[in-house]
Amino acid sequence: MSGISLDAGALIAIERGDPDVRALLRQAADRGLEVHVVPEVVAQVWRGGPRQARLGAFLSARGVTTPEYDVHAAREVGRLCGASGRHDVVDVHVVWHARSRGHLVVTSDPEDMRAIDPSLPLVSV
Template identity: 45%
Template sequence: MSGITLDAGALIAFERGNRLAVSVILRAVQQRLPVVVPAGALGQVWRDGRKQVRLVRLLGSDAVEIEALDDARARAAGQLCGVTRTTDVIDASVVLCARTRGHAVLTSDPGDLQRLDPHLNMHSV
């Protein structure tokens, strides 16, 4: 694995202390592998940083990069949704992030991501 991309479900699992999510993410950080969070996935889970202490610490780590959802990425995500006849642009942005970086995705919903890319390397939490 060259790095890991986290979707909203993985972030929620990490915040809740899910053993598998915590283990996979901390192992990636310890091995100095890139850990990337697409901005849209972050937006899906962010509510109150004062209460999301574990998530705040993770996102504040030098090991974690937040990938912007800019114009080009938004258009590419929309196009992927069109080709796959799906509607979740944030899921599509997660898939594109992982694809372009050669990452695996840590997810709580592999079915939705698989519809976008059946060959994507995923780990379920």
């Protein structure tokens, strides 16, 4: 495992100060693991304002990456949507991104992620 990818539920847990997610992120940092958040996940949860100060600080923290969503990634996500029969491009992008990088997925929807890829390593929050 080279890193972790977070879904919207994981970002919401960060925003709420969930101690389990904080511990997981601390462990990832201690091990030098990458932390990635695909851009659509940010769009799902970001509303701005002072209530999201914790989330804003996390997203701009050193070691947290929001990779670009280019046409190659879009095509691969579309292919995986077709192959898995799933239509939620955000979840599918999280799965594709994590799979392509050997990441663990931190999610609040393990059933949805497993429906896309049953072999994906997951941590449920």
